[in-house]
Amino acid sequence: MNNQELVNLSEFELSDEELFARVDHNDMESEKITAPRYSYWHSVFRVFFKKRINIIVLSLLALLLIFTYVYPLIIGYNAETDPFVNVNDASTKHLNPSKAIERFGFHLKWILGSGASGESTFDSVWYGSSISVSLAFICALINLTIGVVVGAVWGFSKRVDMIMTEVYNIIGNVPYILFISVMVLIMSASFWTMVFALTITGWLGIAYFIRTQVIIIRDREYNLASRCLGTPILRIAMRNILPFMTSVIVTLAATEIPSYISYEVFLSYIGMGLKDRSLGKLIYAAENAMVTPGWEFEFWSPVAIASIITVVLYIVGQNLGDASDPRTHM
Numbered sequence: 505m506n507n508q509e510l511v512n513l514s515e516f517e518l519s520d521e522e523l524f525a526r527v528d529h530n531d532m533e534s535e536k537i538t539a540p541r542y543s544y545w546h547s548v549f550r551v552f553f554k555k556r557i558n559i560i561v562l563s564l565l566a567l568l569l570i571f572t573y574v575y576p577l578i579i580g581y582n583a584e585t586d587p588f589v590n591v592n593d594a595s596t597k598h599l600n601p602s603k604a605i606e607r608f609g610f611h612l613k614w615i616l617g618s619g620a621s622g623e624s625t626f627d628s629v630w631y632g633s634s635i636s637v638s639l640a641f642i643c644a645l646i647n648l649t650i651g652v653v654v655g656a657v658w659g660f661s662k663r664v665d666m667i668m669t670e671v672y673n674i675i676g677n678v679p680y681i682l683f684i685s686v687m688v689l690i691m692s693a694s695f696w697t698m699v700f701a702l703t704i705t706g707w708l709g710i711a712y713f714i715r716t717q718v719i720i721i722r723d724r725e726y727n728l729a730s731r732c733l734g735t736p737i738l739r740i741a742m743r744n745i746l747p748f749m750t751s752v753i754v755t756l757a758a759t760e761i762p763s764y765i766s767y768e769v770f771l772s773y774i775g776m777g778l779k780d781r782s783l784g785k786l787i788y789a790a791e792n793a794m795v796t797p798g799w800e801f802e803f804w805s806p807v808a809i810a811s812i813i814t815v816v817l818y819i820v821g822q823n824l825g826d827a828s829d830p831r832t833h834m
Contacts, residue, residue: 544830552827561823565816572633572813579613581631583781590622597622598799617801619790628786629806633813635782639695640764643702648757651707655714656741660722665715672712675705684767688776698771698778702764710756717752718745751828758821762814769810783810 552558590596596618599607604614616625658668687701721727722745730740746753771777772784773791786806793799826832 547830547833548824548827551832552824555823558820558823561816561819565820568633568813568816569637571630572637576627576631576634579627581627583631587619587623587628587781588621590618593622598793598796598802600798600801616805619802620793625802625805628781629783629809632781632783632786632806633809635695635778635780636765636768636784636810637813639698639702639768639778639782640761642699643706643764644757644761646699646703647707647710647760648753649707650703651710651756652714652746652753653742654707655711656718656746657738658711659715659718660741660745661737668711668715672708675708676712678705680705680709681767681770684771685776688771693777693779695778695780698768702767710760713756714749714752717749721745721748751825751830754821754828755825758818758825761821762818765810765814765817 596607597620599618601615601617604617605611608614613624613626616629619625619628654668658664683705684701687704688697691697691700718741727740727744730744765783768777768782769784769787772782773788775788777784777788779785783806787803787810790799790802790806793802794804
């Protein structure tokens with residue numbers, strides 16, 4: 505007698521009546537197959553949280569977001585007055601952490617020292633990160649929404665493909681950072697100006713990538729059948745194609761969000777960024793502190809926070825993109 509592996513019926517999540525109900529002689533009923541209930545997003549999170557490293561990185565991301573958005577609210581940070589509260593006291597300026605704690609007493613806000621105006625570097629960094637991260641999330645949401653929808657239609661409609669390919673060939677060959685710089689110089693360097701500059705053509709590269717992915721799957725049998733039945737192209741793109749590209753879209757988000765933080769930091773560092781005290785603005789303001797003994801914390805603190813945020817966002821997004829692939833749900 506061959507050894508047979510016992511099946512655990514509890515994994516099917518069905519009642520005894522459903523598993524062992526009497527079935528009459530019926531051709532349709534005989535074709536039904538008992539199988540575990542499948543939920544796509546339940547499987548995504550099951551695969552994602554199966555890896556311990558994902559839990560650690562996600563916890564770190566949650567901690568970073570709490571300091572980014574909640575901490576400035578708790579301390580009541582005022583961007584107009586707090587940076588200059590000690591500006592008239594020369595003994596509070598350019599202090600490293602140990603001297604700042606000795607001068608003001610031990611407090612969380614002084615663990616990174618003080619800046620050029622005697623302000624708390626710790627408070628300034630987290631307020632600046634709230635601006636930079638908000639900019640990245642808004643730009644990613646706009647570009648991904650437009651890029652995914654346009655790319656889906658672009659890849660499915662040959663008429664749209666002819667037009668958009670020419671648009672891409674013209675605009676896509678202009679260096680993105682150069683285009684952003686020109687837009688910022690033309691208009692005032694405000695938060696929404698930067699959003700506009702990053703999104704006016706930022707969706708085009710995403711749309712082209714989605715178009716390429718759509719071309720790969722657009723001629724599958726079920727899509728050909730939908731076209732023969734007269735289903736509109738937009739409906740086919742939104743219902744038949746995009747659901748199969750969830751992992752691709754999540755992976756795109758994982759690369760886009762950190763990249764916008766990098767753009768903001770770079771433009772601010774070369775003096776073309778936001779007027780607000782973002783991470784890039786803080787790095788630009790503390791440029792001289794990088795080479796001045798004892799002042800290094802003013803420069804490296806925003807650099808370190810910007811780097812940690814971008815890396816953590818990228819890792820979480822990439823791992824979530826891998827978990828979103830149905831092939832990992834086996």
